[in-house]
Amino acid sequence: MNRFDMLSETVSWIAVAPQLFLLLTVFAVLGYDLAARPKSKDVHAFLTALGVGLSGVAVAEQYRRSYNGTLDGLTSFSQMLILDGSSILVNGALIVVLALGLAFAWPMITGMGTYGAETIALMLLSTVGFMLMGSSLNLMMLFIGLEIGSISLYVLAGIAREKTLADEASVKYFLLGSFASALFVYGVALFYAATGSVQITAYFEIFQGLVNTKPSLLLVSLALMVVGLLFKVTAAPFHSWAPDVYQGAPAGVTGFMSAAAKIGGFAGLMRILYLGFSQLADTWQPLIAAIAAFSIVLGTLLAISQEDVRRMLAYSGVAHAGFILVGVASGRAALREVMFYIGVYSIQLVAAFGITSLVSGAASSGSARSEYVGLGKRSPFLAGSLALVMIGMSGMPVTSGFIAKFGMFQVAWTQGFAWLVLVALVASVAAFFFYLRVVVDMFMRDADDDTEVAVGYPARVALLSVGVVTILLGIRHGLLLDFISKIL
Amino acid sequence: MSFPLLSALVLVPILSAVVVMLLPKQRSELHMPVALALSLLPLALAGVLFAEFEKRASFQFVEISDWYAPWGMSWHVGVDGISMPLIVLTAILVPISLAASVNITDRVRLFAAMVLFLEACLFGVFISLDLILFFLFFEAILIPMYFIIGIWGSEERIYAAVKFFLYTAFGSAVMLGAIVALGTISSRETGFVTFDYLRLLDVTLTGTEQYWLFAAFAVAFAIKVPIVPFHTWLPDAHVQAPTAGSVLLAGVMLKLGTYGLLRFNLTLFPEASVDAVPIMATLGVMGIVYGAVVAIAQTDLKKLVAYSSVSHLGFIVLGIFALTQGALEGGVIQMINHGLTTGALFLLVGMLYERRQTKKIDDFGGIAKVMPIYAGLFLFSIFASIGLPGLAGFVGEFMILVGSYASLPGYAVVAASGVILAAIYFLWAYERVFTGKITKEENASLSDMNAREISLMVPLVILILVLGLYPKVLLDRISPSTDGVLERIAATTEYEVPESALPLGGGAHE
Numbered sequence: 002m003n004r005f006d007m008l009s010e011t012v013s014w015i016a017v018a019p020q021l022f023l024l025l026t027v028f029a030v031l032g033y034d035l036a037a038r039p040k041s042k043d044v045h046a047f048l049t050a051l052g053v054g055l056s057g058v059a060v061a062e063q064y065r066r067s068y069n070g071t072l073d074g075l076t077s078f079s080q081m082l083i084l085d086g087s088s089i090l091v092n093g094a095l096i097v098v099l100a101l102g103l104a105f106a107w108p109m110i111t112g113m114g115t116y117g118a119e120t121i122a123l124m125l126l127s128t129v130g131f132m133l134m135g136s137s138l139n140l141m142m143l144f145i146g147l148e149i150g151s152i153s154l155y156v157l158a159g160i161a162r163e164k165t166l167a168d169e170a171s172v173k174y175f176l177l178g179s180f181a182s183a184l185f186v187y188g189v190a191l192f193y194a195a196t197g198s199v200q201i202t203a204y205f206e207i208f209q210g211l212v213n214t215k216p217s218l219l220l221v222s223l224a225l226m227v228v229g230l231l232f233k234v235t236a237a238p239f240h241s242w243a244p245d246v247y248q249g250a251p252a253g254v255t256g257f258m259s260a261a262a263k264i265g266g267f268a269g270l271m272r273i274l275y276l277g278f279s280q281l282a283d284t285w286q287p288l289i290a291a292i293a294a295f296s297i298v299l300g301t302l303l304a305i306s307q308e309d310v311r312r313m314l315a316y317s318g319v320a321h322a323g324f325i326l327v328g329v330a331s332g333r334a335a336l337r338e339v340m341f342y343i344g345v346y347s348i349q350l351v352a353a354f355g356i357t358s359l360v361s362g363a364a365s366s367g368s369a370r371s372e373y374v375g376l377g378k379r380s381p382f383l384a385g386s387l388a389l390v391m392i393g394m395s396g397m398p399v400t401s402g403f404i405a406k407f408g409m410f411q412v413a414w415t416q417g418f419a420w421l422v423l424v425a426l427v428a429s430v431a432a433f434f435f436y437l438r439v440v441v442d443m444f445m446r447d448a449d450d451d452t453e454v455a456v457g458y459p460a461r462v463a464l465l466s467v468g469v470v471t472i473l474l475g476i477r478h479g480l481l482l483d484f485i486s487k488i489l
Numbered sequence: 490m491s492f493p494l495l496s497a498l499v500l501v502p503i504l505s506a507v508v509v510m511l512l513p514k515q516r517s518e519l520h521m522p523v524a525l526a527l528s529l530l531p532l533a534l535a536g537v538l539f540a541e542f543e544k545r546a547s548f549q550f551v552e553i554s555d556w557y558a559p560w561g562m563s564w565h566v567g568v569d570g571i572s573m574p575l576i577v578l579t580a581i582l583v584p585i586s587l588a589a590s591v592n593i594t595d596r597v598r599l600f601a602a603m604v605l606f607l608e609a610c611l612f613g614v615f616i617s618l619d620l621i622l623f624f625l626f627f628e629a630i631l632i633p634m635y636f637i638i639g640i641w642g643s644e645e646r647i648y649a650a651v652k653f654f655l656y657t658a659f660g661s662a663v664m665l666g667a668i669v670a671l672g673t674i675s676s677r678e679t680g681f682v683t684f685d686y687l688r689l690l691d692v693t694l695t696g697t698e699q700y701w702l703f704a705a706f707a708v709a710f711a712i713k714v715p716i717v718p719f720h721t722w723l724p725d726a727h728v729q730a731p732t733a734g735s736v737l738l739a740g741v742m743l744k745l746g747t748y749g750l751l752r753f754n755l756t757l758f759p760e761a762s763v764d765a766v767p768i769m770a771t772l773g774v775m776g777i778v779y780g781a782v783v784a785i786a787q788t789d790l791k792k793l794v795a796y797s798s799v800s801h802l803g804f805i806v807l808g809i810f811a812l813t814q815g816a817l818e819g820g821v822i823q824m825i826n827h828g829l830t831t832g833a834l835f836l837l838v839g840m841l842y843e844r845r846q847t848k849k850i851d852d853f854g855g856i857a858k859v860m861p862i863y864a865g866l867f868l869f870s871i872f873a874s875i876g877l878p879g880l881a882g883f884v885g886e887f888m889i890l891v892g893s894y895a896s897l898p899g900y901a902v903v904a905a906s907g908v909i910l911a912a913i914y915f916l917w918a919y920e921r922v923f924t925g926k927i928t929k930e931e932n933a934s935l936s937d938m939n940a941r942e943i944s945l946m947v948p949l950v951i952l953i954l955v956l957g958l959y960p961k962v963l964l965d966r967i968s969p970s971t972d973g974v975l976e977r978i979a980a981t982t983e984y985e986v987p988e989s990a991l992p993l994g995g996g997a998h999e
Binding site for chain 2: 378397398407410419429430437445486
């Protein structure tokens with residue numbers, strides 16, 4: 002394809018509409034902030050809500066077209082981007098996470114002066130990056146998406162550095178994150194060396210019919226790319242940065258940071274494994290399964306000994322990454338279950354971190370368990386929400402968490418990973434211990450003081466919706482599962 | 490379409506719980522009465538269920554609708570003679586537990602809501618004919634019970650609640666693995682995964698599969714019963730739980746284990762069940778003797794009743810795995826009897842605790858003088874529990890012993906010692922607490938039971954008498970279903986059901 006083809010190609014705007022709306026909002030918010038220097042953040046709120054809303058409408062339109070089969074051209078921008086079921090679902094999940102994340106971050110945004118507008122802009126930008134990642138059909142595109150998303154997050158981690166000990170978190174995140182990106186891009190280079198292309202499908206197309214060919218260069222490239230992405234999703238043994246970063250970063254944005262990075266990372270991972278290297282499934286499936294088991298066991302064990310709720314959530318995130326990898330290892334047959342798990346878990350993650358920001362303060366670093374003692378009496382709504390989220394994350398029935406885990410187990414068992422299911426089952430029992438410990442602190446111990454925790458209006462709505470969705474999907478999980486499978 | 494009675498049974502308590510939570514916080518005098526009134530609705534539904542229940546083996550009041558077809562899950566519910574009595578028992582015990590909880594003054598709304606939610610889950614377990622649905626309710630029960638023990642329990646409540654939760658959750662996890670495996674196996678022949686109990690009955694399992702799956706299910710249920718080596722959570726949970734928690738725990742929740750063994754292990758894995766008889770019967774007899782011996786040594790009245798439960802549940806396990814008509818029927822009716830008698834005993838112990846803030850046997854002595862009605866009702870409940878003829882406990886244990894003698898004579902002989910031991914530990918405890926002179930001054934001014942407390946006991950006393958004198962009313966409904974279980978075992982394995990020497994088996998096969 003030469004330069005002129007590229008220019009004459011009709012650009013499929015619908016493929017990038019959600020990203021464009023978010024980008025326009027970024028410019029609008031920053032421009033307004035720069036020009037007007039306002040004291041309040043009311044206009045910011047309006048602009049952001051409008052932009053995120055329009056972006057959500059665009060995703061809905063993508064879904065509608067995909068459902069009707071009228072999506073004009075699956076690929077666009079010279080095959081850089083693809084708009085298929087999974088990219089639409091990733092867009093949707095990211096928009097939901099962004100909206101929830103903004104709701105929880107809002108007290109922090111309004112309290113930090115000019116940095117407030119930047120926080121909004123960075124959250125939106127990183128969403129754009131991860132959306133691009135989920136839609137990439139080209140490894141360079143995927144890398145660019147990854148970097149847009151990640152670099153925004155590095156800055157976000159340090160955005161409140163005067164107030165907190167976020168310096169360390171930010172630097173650590175930046176150094177280790179860049180290292181992971183470097184590994185990834187090295188993998189891309191080797192891929193190019195082996196195939197002469199950076200299209201994700203290149204290997205598939207070149208070696209079609211030569212199933213037995215396993216060029217060692219490609220295997221190395223696959224390993225590097227996968228490791229780079231496993232860093233982003235905090236799978237063990239590439240997780241060591243996560244607890245420090247999620248403890249140190251300002252509480253208001255931590256939930257968004259962790260959830261968005263996971264969605265983007267898994268989207269990229271599945272793109273590469275399912276689309277690019279499906280022929281080598283026999284090679285990568287056992288390895289991913291091993292990493293899944295390791296993540297589940299290690300994350301659970303380390304979470305048990307945490308005294309800080311945010312560190313606990315970070316380690317439990319390692320275990321959850323392992324659970325999602327159980328589905329990834331099971332191959333493309335598990336795509337529906339993986340999407341369900343990611344959707345269900347990411348909103349619970351945002352809510353859980355959001356609650357820690359309400360309890361310990363929006364710009365705080367760390368959230369000691371002692372701060373939760375007696376919360377059930379002081380702030381029943383907040384404590385009830387956190388209890389529900391904890392019960393959901395632990396995978397108890399009547400919550401979406403159970404269905405998500407059950408789906409993983411079932412698909413993994415049918416795909417021959419029975420041992421992995423058994424490991425995961427045992428670990429989930431151990432996991433009850435640390436999830437319930439928070440519930441014990443909140444409901445079964447009495448506090449000395451009885452100061453109520455103030456919960457703002459946006460956070461209240463966000464918590465209520467997460468709670469309703471968690472229970473609703475625990476009972477009528479078909480609603481989301483059908484929604485997913487209709488366009489996959 | 491007829492009225493979906495079983496769905497209503499699950500939904501009504503859940504909606505009631507929501508209603509209770511929505512009551513205004515300030516009107517605290519309303520919370521418990523409203524909850525109590527609402528808990529009478531499921532009782533009425535259970536009454537209808539009992540009245541309209543037909544004496545046949547197949548499932549009745551069946552409702553089936555898709556839940557999520559791609560995963561082979563459905564809302565498939567129905568009751569037979571094994572589950573119906575347990576549902577009625579649950580519906581009776583819940584209002585009594587609520588009415589007994591006058592000493593709960595902290596977060597009453599939450600407490601009542603938890604009890605009602607627990608009730609919904611218990612109904613759900615007994616009506617589920619889909620394994621995932623069953624598991625969902627089976628596991629969800631842990632949540633309200635965990636809160637009930639952990640928030641409103643005694644000093645060591647947090648330890649007890651967590652121990653209870655982790656123990657039973659471990660068992661459930663093993664069972665979930667087995668259920669997932671069973672689902673995969675079910676797709677082997679048809680290509681479709683199903684968790685429907687009735688369809689799974691038709692799935693052919695290899696011998697090895699049966700053994701593994703039997704073991705996995707058995708571990709989960711053994712922890713719940715609890716069968717002896719898995720019982721250590723029970724005394725802690727019972728002693729720490731508030732009265733309502735203890736009543737429901739012993740009265741209904743322990744039966745989830747025996748119900749599961751009977752419903753799922755025996756029918757889904759008949760071959761493994763037949764082969765496991767020596768192991769399960771040994772465990773049952775061990776439980777009978779061990780529970781009774783440990784009960785003798787207890788100094789805490791509540792712990793004594795808890796260990797007596799271990800012993801009585803051992804009888805039920807033996808009855809189930811004796812694989813004879815009489816023993817199986819006896820096992821089912823013993824589940825009901827134990828629920829009534831132990832429920833009564835926990836209520837009584839709770840009343841004593843409310844007066845004296847202690848449950849230690851040594852802190853009492855001669856209190857029959859000041860509490861004659863209480864002493865009378867206590868003695869009545871003890872006799873019912875020991876199995877005095879004419880009271881409920883007798884029927885079940887007698888049927889189990891005679892029934893199991895036909896197939897497992899040696900076990901039955903050892904098990905019979907449990908009855909004698911029960912007399913020892915209960916009567917000795919009675920003697921120390923009630924008879925003689927009042928040894929402690931504090932006890933001299935104890936007040937006897939008031940009208941409210943007596944009214945709580947009345948329904949239990951009546952039922953214990955009715956089931957003791959006229960067990961046919963239940964046996965007629967139970968026996969077609971238990972016979973069906975045995976017929977299935979006889980049809981699918983080489984096991985031959987011994988002709989039971991017991992004519993007590995009710996009118997169904999006269």
